[in-house]
Amino acid sequence: MRRRTTRLVVAVGVVAAAMAVVKLPTSAQDDADRVARGRYLVDAVASCGQCHTPRKNAAEDPERYLMGHPRSAEAPKFSMDLIRQGVLLSIAPSYTAFSGPWGVTFATNLTPHATGLGSWTEEAFIRAMRTGKHLGDPDKRSMLPPMPWRHYRSITDADLRAIWAYLQSIPPLDNAPPPAKNQLGKPFDQ
Numbered sequence: 001m002r003r004r005t006t007r008l009v010v011a012v013g014v015v016a017a018a019m020a021v022v023k024l025p026t027s028a029q030d031d032a033d034r035v036a037r038g039r040y041l042v043d044a045v046a047s048c049g050q051c052h053t054p055r056k057n058a059a060e061d062p063e064r065y066l067m068g069h070p071r072s073a074e075a076p077k078f079s080m081d082l083i084r085q086g087v088l089l090s091i092a093p094s095y096t097a098f099s100g101p102w103g104v105t106f107a108t109n110l111t112p113h114a115t116g117l118g119s120w121t122e123e124a125f126i127r128a129m130r131t132g133k134h135l136g137d138p139d140k141r142s143m144l145p146p147m148p149w150r151h152y153r154s155i156t157d158a159d160l161r162a163i164w165a166y167l168q169s170i171p172p173l174d175n176a177p178p179p180a181k182n183q184l185g186k187p188f189d190q
């Protein structure tokens, strides 16, 4: 009787262990899950493409997905007169360059090209999203509007890592947007 119980316990243990092994996701599966989660966050929740993907006929252009403000595209001029007349924000037709009381900003390239996030590390990306510092470097300037980093800074580490993994998986596009034109002085200087 005792022996039979022992055998049963051993058998159940073996089956449970086998199930655990089968159920354990492989690391490739983990990576695929992380990228899928990142895609969902970027496209459906945080809508990064709203500003980082240039428009074509008013819609985000899938061919230029997340490549930032096209280097040679039109940018709205900074105009104190317009601001005095109550026009707080003007936006380029591409919807990737923005002029307001802070100056003029250009959405950056989020693709894994050298002109985008290609040379960044995951740590720098997470720091940039949390601290609003250019390049994620504490010694660099603070990011200017309208990049909503104050909203994004409370995203969990796991989700920021998922966003990073997804952004590293999209097609790299060669585009270096112009540097921001800052009217506010420190801490927004280059």
Ligand code: HEC
Binding pocket: 042, 046, 047, 048, 049, 050, 051, 052, 098, 105, 106, 107, 108, 110, 125, 128, 129, 133, 134, 135, 136, 142, 143, 144, 145, 146, 147, 148, 152, 163, 180
């Ligand atoms: C409302 C518009 C808007 C949205 C939405 C937006 N961004 Fe931005 N983002 C900008 C602008 C404009 C800049 C440039 C700011 C500057 O030059 O100070 C920027 C800058 C950045 C930078 C800094 C790059 C550098 O060189 O330091 C990163 C990283 C970034 N965005 C990632 C994201 C991600 C990821 C999302 C979605 C989770 C996102 N942005 C959503 C407008 C936006």
